[in-house]
Amino acid sequence: MQPINDVFKFDANNEHDTDRFGAAFAELLEPGQVVALVGPLGAGKTRLVQAIAVALGVERKDVTSPTFLLIQEYAGRLPLYHFDTYRLRDSDEFLELGADELIYGLGVCLIEWADRVSDVLPHDLLRIEIETTGPTSRRFAVSGTGPRSSELADRLTVQLRSRRQPGMNT
Numbered sequence: 001m002q003p004i005n006d007v008f009k010f011d012a013n014n015e016h017d018t019d020r021f022g023a024a025f026a027e028l029l030e031p032g033q034v035v036a037l038v039g040p041l042g043a044g045k046t047r048l049v050q051a052i053a054v055a056l057g058v059e060r061k062d063v064t065s066p067t068f069l070l071i072q073e074y075a076g077r078l079p080l081y082h083f084d085t086y087r088l089r090d091s092d093e094f095l096e097l098g099a100d101e102l103i104y105g106l107g108v109c110l111i112e113w114a115d116r117v118s119d120v121l122p123h124d125l126l127r128i129e130i131e132t133t134g135p136t137s138r139r140f141a142v143s144g145t146g147p148r149s150s151e152l153a154d155r156l157t158v159q160l161r162s163r164r165q166p167g168m169n170t
Helices: 015-028 045-055 091-096 099-103 147-162
Strands: 008-012 034-038 071-075 079-084 108-112 126-132 138-144
Touching (some): 008 015, 015 147, 034 045, 045 108, 079 099, 099 108
């Protein structure tokens, strides 16, 4: 999953900033988009999924980490599939869940710990690396690994710049 465009960075100082980032991102999502969420334990992967899901019309209380369920499905403006691959042994186990049908379907797939199953993910996906920068602050590094996802990353950059969002660090 090597990026083909420049990496766009957004610094979220608090959860409100994460919500703004997630809302801007959700506005641009289209059916079939796969998003790889990468970061250490506690970095905020599920919190970002909550922000995106709420912006797509899902109740925040309904969005939880699928650590033990492995896949959560949410109905919003677009079908949203939330994967957590932390507990999987390998990519074969991911595929046995029926993940390939979902990642090549008409919904949006947000995959936590995507680096663990990267060998079976589409070549064109959006990658968000999350870094903890303080007790409530995070840095989101967004890049595309193919033409479609790179165009989405570029549109997100333009959208946040046009809104003069604080936290941008491109």
